Amino acid sequence: MTKVLLEIQNIVKEFPGVRALDNVNIKVREKTIHALVGENGAGKSTLMKVLSGVHPHGTYEGKIIWDGGECRFRDIRESEKKGIVIIHQELALIPQLSIMENLFLGNEQQKKGVIDWEKCRFEAIRLMELVGLKEKPETLINQIGVGKQQLVEIAKALAKKVRLLILDEPTAALNEEESERLLNLILRLRDDHGMTGIIISHKLAEVTKVADDITVLRDGSTVETLFAASDLITEERIIQGMVGRELTNLYPSRDSEIGEVRFEIRDWVVYSEEYKDKIMIDHINMKIKRGEVVGIAGLMGAGRTEFAMSVFGRSFGSRVQGIVVKDGTEINVSTVSSAIENGIAYLTEDRKALGLLLQESIKGNISLPSLHKLARKGVVNQNEEIKVAEEYIERLGIKAPGIFQTTNNLSGGNQQKVLLARWIYADPDLLILDEPTRGIDVGAKYEIYHIINELAAQGKCILVISSELPEVLGTSDRIYVMNEGRIAGEFTREEATQEKIMKSILQSNRRN
Known part of the structure; x- marks a missing residue:
């Protein structure tokens, strides 16, 4: 029986008006790829933020058991010391710095408090070869594509002696060829280097390709865990667990x-x-x-x-x-x-950077380009604006405590619906x-x-x-x-x- 490296026990996480995680239990076996799937708002990303210390101990209930002992991470630096590294969907690289500089940012190779650039370059070449990057270490991040930037993030994790690599939607912005390369790299790191991985993905074909175990979350709770070695895993079977019903036609x-x-x-x-x-x-x-x-x-x-x-x-x-x-x-x-x-209306491919005002409410985002429809003599009718927002929350099935919820706190799917609501209301x-x-x-x-x-x-x-x-x-x-x-x-x-x-x-x- 493969050793359990990580156990998540009865995790409960609440935000104002929302229980994001409700007694979640997961076991991740060492040297396996564990997929986490579920609808938007199911709690996947929130759970990984709890695990990695983004949501620190004390802000949630339950236990994180790592390598046999309980961990109480106060921040992301503490989780990284244990070898837990998370790569978010929005990559955390600095475009104006080189690959080498990004690889060791916050993890500088030093001698007596001075950066050892010779060692940095040597280690950068080794790590880049490991993930299949053929660029020079001095190449700036803004001179390479998103697919290669994803590889830089993985190399950066390897520089931190990663034992558990968490990948949140790693292929969302990649084409098919880049996605295939990345998935093969993840499998190679598991097979050749004994790395354990957690992958969050909505691309179920990718999940079935790489995952040894698959845990399904629904509405913040654990539904089931499927095992590739013993269960008949199909995309249809996973979908049924995710949505609680069969989608006979996508x-x-x-x-x-x-x-x-x-x-x-x-x-x-x-x-x-x-x-x-x-x-x-x-x-x-x-x-x-x-x-x-x-x-x-x-x-x-x-x-x-x-x-x-x-x-x-x-x-x-x-x-x-x-x-x-x-x-x-x-x-x-x-x-x-x-x-x-x-x-003419345009719904952008990048809802966070170019579409939504993330610190603004659902109400404010929906009405933004159509305030003239709600105004008389230059003054916006607040009651009418509230009425419109409530109508679109119901019409598009936006899951939120209310129209004054900050858009940044919504799941990706609900953010996308807010953006759609904006342009549908613009008519x-x-x-x-x-x-x-x-x-x-x-x-x-x-x-x-x-x-x-x-x-x-x-x-x-x-x-x-x-x-x-x-x-x-x-x-x-x-x-x-x-x-x-x-x-x-x-x-x-x-x-x-x-x-x-x-x-x-x-x-x-x-x-x-």
Whole structure:
């Protein structure tokens, strides 16, 4: 029997008005990968913050038993001394420092109080080789992609002599190739170096690939633990545990009633903000019909987000050329305010950095771009604003104690619903959804797909950008494929397959 390295006993954690964790019990076996799954708001990230000392001893009830003895961590530094290292979804690297400097930040290699740079470089090369990074140690973090930054975080954990590595949504911002590399690295660290891991992920295919044991949390409580060696583990089985019901179809069906062309983007060209002569978006032409869900597929770096942001008030790029036509008439989209006035809304892929005001309430976030609808003579009607927020909390199923809850304290899925509520209340004619289900669980995804269907049924034009091909195929009436800033193909729902989409990208590469 494999030794139990970590035991979490009867953990209870409360916030004002919310019991986030309710008698959670988990055993993590040494030299195994233990997956933690559950809907948004199930308590996964909160539990890991308790374990790592972010929520210190005394702010929760229950016990943490580590290697046979009880631990009472007062901060994250104490948990790291025991070899417990957490890598959050939002990476904690300093872009302006080098890989080497980031690796030993807070863990400096010293001789008599002076940093030993020679030792730093030697150790950095060793750690980088271990995780498969081929860059020079002096390379700045802002010169490498997110996938490699994730590897730097793991190397940084290894520098701290990690025994238990906690990864919170490690592949959320990675493409398929980068995700596969990262998962293989985690397995290699387990098999070759005896590392124990806890992985939190909404990508159930990844969970079934790497996990030895899987614990399901629901509403802050432990539902069950499944063991790969003895249980029949399928994605359907995990989903049933997570949501308490079977989701027979991940993409709800919709009877499309598609009308005439409502929006047209003609000959759209966008140049880079950094390199003024570099074309990022190259003569794109696109049509979106009333009541139609149009998907945009493509690999990382294809230009999908850049295209969407440039259309939404030129939020990206320089020297933007081309026109946007609505109902046969050219409209002004040169600023964000003019784009909103002309019925265009954009839900960003980065809800925390670019979407929400995290220290603001749910109420304030929902009403933000539509205060003019609530104002008379420049004064906002507070009662009406409260009424609107309460209506959208109920309509979208936002789990929160009330409309005055700070958005930062919501789970990822509920934050995404707040962002959706904002733009639905703004009542746009074209809603651009950029990675609308990134980092949220299958139950919340299903609810968002229902919302997309409802909006399309109302005659709205919906543009969905997603890195997950099954999602594009499952939600769209028609699909544009982008590659290197150009349209590489176009398919109806009936024509489209993953193979055809990938083939159009590869053929586009050959033409380029």
